[in-house]
Amino acid sequence: MNYLVAVMTNRVRAEEAYFALRKAELPIEQLDILGRGYKTADEFGLINPNDEAEKQANGLAYWVIPFGFAAGYLFNLLTNIEIVGWLGDIGNHILGGFFGAAAGAFGAFVSGTLTGWTVGSGDAIAYRNRLNAGKYLIIAQGNGAFIERATQLIRQYEPENLQGYVETVPV
Structure with missing residues (x-):
């Protein structure tokens, strides 16, 4: 057509x-x-560019959030940074994983939205x-x-x- x-x-x-x-x-x-x-x-x-942006962000978040959790957990495991003292080592590693997942979610939202608005919606x-x-x-x-x-x-x-x-x- x-x-x-x-x-x-x-x-x-x-x-x-x-x-x-x-x-x-x-x-x-x-x-x-x-x-x-x-x-x-x-x-x-x-x-609708907003619908396309939401679709892009959700598709990206599906992959980035689990990898962000793993990266945050691994980073805290390797650096042994104490985020909250009473959580202990395992609790701090898990909290580091949640911080990594949150960073991944934010990155997926920003880059997915911008991509959906610019590339995904065409003219x-x-x-x-x-x-x-x-x-x-x-x-x-x-x-x-x-x-x-x-x-x-x-x-x-x-x-x-x-x-x-x-x-x-x-x-």
Whole structure:
């Protein structure tokens, strides 16, 4: 499936372009307008960067927290640092393990969140920011010939940005 995303500066421009696409008899079920008064980014299914960031952080935490515990335990075992006097050697090693696990959890949260926001969400943040700024998106989805025809028609209405995407199928 191919996608075409056009960013229009205002509602009037977006509606003019949309109706030109309809007038050219392009299938209406393959066209969408996103913006105030139309579909939202969530209704369309545009990736929410916060959801992607949470998924990245949780996936990283699954591996990093146990390794952090082991590293903290081992570090305390090797250095023999007394964290709390009344816990004894084993208690201090376990407490060191908990500190290592906490450090791993924090690292997973920070790096997973940043990765999810920047890499995992693609252009979704930019499109969501434009929608929040009051702009409109026209999205066409279909085969190559359909996207070429839609591109020709939309270009006449001077979109702020025009971007094509090809959906890749995971192997």
